[in-house]
Amino acid sequence: MKKYLTADDIANSARMMRTQYRGTIMIIEGSTDMRLYKRFVDDRKCRLIPANGKENAIKVVEILERSGFEGILTIVDADFWRLDNIDFEQRNVLVTDTHDLETMIIASEALDRLLEEFAAPFKLQKMRTPVRELLLEAAMPIGLFRWLSSSSKDKLSLRFKDIHFDNFMEVFPLSVNIKYMIREVKENSHEYSLNEKKVKNEIITLLKEEHDPWQACSGHDMVEILAYGLREVFGNSDSRYVTEGIIDRSLRLSYDITMFRDTELYRSIQEWEDENPAFTVLQ
Known part of the structure; x- marks a missing residue:
């Protein structure tokens, strides 16, 4: 109720x-x-x-x-x-x-504490890009797609809830396949008339404009990508079956008053x- x-x-x-x-x-x-x-x-x-x-x-x-x-x-x-x-x-x-409470948490030391628990140190050392930066880069296309869909932009009114990230994530490098992402959101929204090519070009144009990723990226998307990255790229044995819910909860529990004061x-x-x-x- x-x-x-x-x-x-x-x-x-x-x-x-x-x-x-x-x-x-x-x-x-x-x-x-x-x-x-x-x-x-x-x-x-x-x-x-x-x-x-x-x-x-x-x-x-x-x-x-x-x-x-x-x-x-x-x-x-x-x-x-x-x-x-x-x-x-x-x-x-x-x-x-930042964009939301989840991105504020990811911007803090809470992410580092979570990686100490779930990431494999030797895998992190081999990566050229720090995890936080990698998450922002990967989440940017879908963040801009959400913005494009919003009432202040093209008013596409698409449904992002319950999309399956596994259907459009790339492993090496950890990133979003824009074409498959658009298709996943399109099918999830039952908006079959959506012009995928036009939307892809608009997202690429927005990416070139270099908007602040901390304002564009959704915390939910970053947590989904983090969970995927831990399962497929840089996680330890404990992270093999982590979900978005487990990661979201772990980040919140790691976030303390000293971080909030900053x-x-x-x-x-x-x-x-x-x-x-x-x-x-x-x-």
Whole structure:
């Protein structure tokens, strides 16, 4: 039932919470993100509510702001906002440094800790490109394809959820086969009229424009590619059967408060606390 809750439903939940609790209320996109953020907040003075998506989270804050509700904020993924030059300077809406929370984690030492657990050192030594850089390069075509499909670009409305990465990954070098990737997304979306050649040319053009990969690449795609790379290229015996879910969970568990303190998002939360002295978020 939670996935059917509207922004008004969640705003009403926040109002009900406020009748018995005077501290900060932070709206989070989803329950997975909430499990990570709750490790970094002061749970006596800050409570989290999942909003079932970015649009919902922002709407909840806007609804509550209009009624003069204090001590409310949300953290959402930047997604393609920076590539689209969207102004997101709303005082109670904070965004991730990179495309999403997963890419923030991959940018941190959490990735290095995971590789210590699942990668074979001698295989890493033989590789010419560091794993983090390799993941960005491999994820860039699909990240740009997602951007191309988005409402701010060509509005292709394609379905990327549940695509099978094994159908378009190349092993040597670890990379995405753009032709097969487009076909996989096309079939997954049942958009059989999609002009594959035209889309491929558009992706190649975007690649040449050298957009920031940390803003273009989806964390989910990078985790899928990392899991594939560990299984097929640079993993140890423990990584033979790793899945995207195992890698995603391991990265989150490896990400600690010291890494979070190095982010712009952490500093944004501190600034929000300075502007709202009656309310606390961080431990």
